[in-house]
Amino acid sequence: MSDEKEVIAGPSAEEPEPQRSPSGEHVDANLVREPRPLIERIGLAAVAAVLAILFGGVAAASWVGGEPFLAVMGGIGSLMTLWVGLLTLVRR
Numbered sequence: 048m049s050d051e052k053e054v055i056a057g058p059s060a061e062e063p064e065p066q067r068s069p070s071g072e073h074v075d076a077n078l079v080r081e082p083r084p085l086i087e088r089i090g091l092a093a094v095a096a097v098l099a100i101l102f103g104g105v106a107a108a109s110w111v112g113g114e115p116f117l118a119v120m121g122g123i124g125s126l127m128t129l130w131v132g133l134l135t136l137v138r139r
Contacts, residue, residue, distance in 0.1 A: 088135050095132025099125045 083091075106121030 082138070091135045092132040095128050095135065099128040099132065102128055 102121050102125035104121075106118045106125060109115075109121055110118035
């Protein structure tokens, strides 16, 4: 037998407890979250705008064609896509 003590369970004093994200995943303490470059955010917002226009077209065509449920769904899709596109520009 040796004079050294064994740690059976629990974090040791030398190792800090690992950080967790809100979803419960382990997060590396060395990772630094940086915002996307402005040109990339503008490009992503432009893609969102094009998709919102397409969803709006589906909504309009569905309304004219007598499909109100599909028109409402297309309108909601358009609004949600615009919302995400704006958040992409504003978020830092």
